[in-house]
Amino acid sequence: MSARQPLAPWQQRIHDHAADALDAGRLGHGLLFCGPAQLGKRAVAERLAERVLCLQRSAGEGPCGRCRSCHLLAQRHQRDPVETRPDGQLAHPLGHSGHPDLVLVGHVLNEKGRPPKMRSEIVIEQVRNLSEKLALTTQYGGAQVVIIDPADAVNHAACNALLKTLEEPVPGRYLWLVSGNPARLPATIRSRCQRLEFRLPPREESLQWLQAQGHDSGDALEALEAAHGHPGQADAWLRNEGMGLRRQVGTDLDAIAQGTRTPLETAQRWTADEHAALRLRHAADLAVARAAERLTDPARTRSLAAWFDQANRTCELLRTTVRADLAVLELLMAWRSGAARSEARSRPDGAG
Known part of the structure; x- marks a missing residue:
């Protein structure tokens, strides 16, 4: 990424655990990144995607940073037409990741609206499109990763199509769901995904991280208490x-x-x-x-x-x-x- 930010300590722990499991072949193609919003689930998913999509990674190592795939991923935020929704979530049109084998599915504009507005749901056409893409040969001959965020916005009809994709895995294809409200997902979807649980980190770790983001210690403490110990929420409130x-x-x-x-x-x-x-x-x-x-x-x-x-x-x-x-x-x-x-x-x- 262009100005690559280090993962927060709690994010790094989950990333490292998942990376070890991926390298050992203990993670299936369907993952559910779940936990409170704004704890960095999407950031960890994208960092793991870099690892999976690297074309020259040595066993047990991170992305090489030199191959064509790594270069594309490093540049993606410079050219990605990302929109920010009022709740702080990022909205990407299907496939706009800057990398042909990383597919991002989220809220998109409803072009039929007057004026056009962001859809509140992820609809069946989006899921059908990603299923078709997963069935194609990858551009670089390696893996392919789909990240759906927020997965709990997938509507009922789209969930049925998504379930079919989960039930028919293709080797080298990964389908990762990011959700702050996993209970809103059908049990049939949840049961076919391995879970990566994000939980609130210890208070002192949160305070140290907030101060490392440039916040005054007193302000950080006030915001962290108001956010009930949630460092990501506290950071957002202090910034916005x-x-x-x-x-x-x-x-x-x-x-x-x-x-x-x-x-x-x-x-x-x-x-x-x-x-x-x-x-x-x-x-x-x-x-x-x-x-x-x-x-x-x-x-x-x-x-x-x-x-x-x-x-x-x-x-x-x-x-x-x-x-x-x-x-x-x-x-x-x-x-x-x-x-x-x-x-x-x-x-x-x-x-x-």
Whole structure:
């Protein structure tokens, strides 16, 4: 890759384990890279693809860095027309990897839309195209790797086509699925893949890595705690104003509870850009934090727990065709009602 970044320590451990298994012939053609989003599953998959596709690699060694395949892979990010979706995922058209034997399948533009928009699903035409490509002779006479990311976006019809491909492996062809929500994949797909599990690394390792990315130690600690120990999420929030967004969400919730800001105005603002889902995630997390502070008020604690569940359901609704502003408005009105009931309970008898 053009400005090749070293793998994070937890990524390197998984890479090395998988590389040893690949070299020993212990990994089949279907792999499922799974675990929380933003832990580097895609990065590890691509690094393993470099190893598999190298044409002159010595046994037990990494990619040679000199062959035609290695040169193409090193240059791919300079010419790959990569688009970034609002959730931070990379969107590649089928086959745009810069290497003829590395096929990337992800969200693509729906050209029929007016204006064209990114599809929310990976559709059957994409899976059929990759199946046809896997049936062809490789360009360089070596292996071929297909990476599907995010695999949990493959729709039902496409999953059936994908299952057929998994059930009929071709020697030297690898089909790798990357998923932050593997439970959304059919059990028949999961059962035909060997899993590479990504888990949150130790706290100190995460902090050291965040500081190595150039973040202030205090900011890194704050973001890591907000992200519940997830270093990739913390890094993204520190780079993309996610922590500022979190503070603003807290301010908005307080203002609604105090009656100085309306749920309607806030709902419209929260859903006016691509950060609506992230705002709801921050709001749900802040509700949990407030509940922990209200242990002496069991009724309010139960109310906050119920609101946390409602916030998560609302976040899921945003993936559908529901009007986002109305869904968030209902959530924020529930927040205001809960705050009002808590305030009423806290008044002395007769006050009001």
